[in-house]
Amino acid sequence: MITSPAQLRDEIRAANWTGPTAGMLRGYQQANFVAVPEAHAFDFLLFCVRNPQVCPVIAVTAPGDPWVNLDSGTADVRTDIPRYRVWKSGELVEEPVEVSKYWAGDMVGFLLGCSHTFEGPLADAGYTVRQHASPAPPVYITNRQTVSAGKIHGPLAVSMRSFPAGQVAGIVQLTARYPTGHGSPIHIGDPSGLGITDLLAPDFGPTPEIPDGEVPMFWACGVTPQLVLPRLGMHTLITHYPGHMFVFDNKPVPEH
């Protein structure tokens, strides 16, 4: 029985847990992971600053340094995430459970807020995330462009959860209070407004079932860096594997 983020990271580091973190340790801050060579770090940090709902920055490691200071001690971004994706020169080469051998001396790691973060507060407020979207929601590539930074540009990815029409306003207000969970939805309703032609054919994740009377709600998604960064052909690019996140020691304090 895993009862704390520190214990979960211990189990992950020992490779005793290699599955998704979605739905685990409800309420704790979960994070997307991206690591790029130092030569690309300024552009990527600027991309995060210019797209704060897509990439809310929580922590950044020093160049070459895999350590993150947490309330309970120090975490190692090379080993403390259950599964990774690794690109070399833009080609996906492996999806390993730790990345020590890929961690070059110039890598800079970014931990970026994730929408799993607001699923606990949604449940506490009495909202039910449909089974098809829990723990991992379907994800779509949209026709909306991110704000570019240096050589980094490309489309926005969104996650989707559907809710009864009468709950939509309350869910907007609740999620808006969690900027490190991507904040409020960026689009509600007709998916064609995002260039999504078939809601039943997501680009990643499960096929949704949307009952009559439910409204699809779309949030900016931390998978976006995995779409826009590989094309840069950097010598090494590392991300988390979707749904397999870094878990912080804290629960985010909701903004008023």
Add this chain to the structure above:
Amino acid sequence: MITSPAQLRDEIRAANWTGPTAGMLRGYQQANFVAVPEAHAFDFLLFCVRNPQVCPVIAVTAPGDPWVNLDSGTADVRTDIPRYRVWKSGELVEEPVEVSKYWAGDMVGFLLGCSHTFEGPLADAGYTVRQHASPAPPVYITNRQTVSAGKIHGPLAVSMRSFPAGQVAGIVQLTARYPTGHGSPIHIGDPSGLGITDLLAPDFGPTPEIPDGEVPMFWACGVTPQLVLPRLGMHTLITHYPGHMFVFDNKPVPEH
């Protein structure tokens, strides 16, 4: 009579206006300016991300590029600020009205929100900023440290305005809605809590007069980069001259 930010920038570019912008064009977003060589740009952007109340990022120029896109056209950060400060290898060398000759091909410019931004909304809400603090408030170096980033570390500077005790709560709430104006105060009352031993001896700006019954309120201040960056000895460092700011075309939308 200057009636728009674009007109003001034209007058500044022509060197017809070289004075402070504090108090001008009430309500428009004003900004601190910092330019560093590209080799320091990641550390400084990370410093801004880690100290968002000190350095709220509004715009960042591409390396070597002095242009900023605005609603009314394009601004040039080398000429569109009334007065600058320039350091070479950590030494203050000039306080000129334009910096074209110092703009090396690797400079990256940052425009960072400024507390002049909330003086209009304060006035609109019926609060009076005392004459000694308007247009430019006194500024103090505190004993509080900023969050470091790479080689950048050092003390926090704060601006001070005093208000009647009965107005303090309302002013906290109003300024909190303007994150690009440094947001809410970081300290209210006894200045010794910030290591300030004599409120009548500010490090920069006018000597305040604080009547009985007024409470000093302290906001994070955009002068901070001018304290922490020169010690790095970069080949060129450029900032605005205190009180002489960049003025954007927009008025910030208050957060709820």
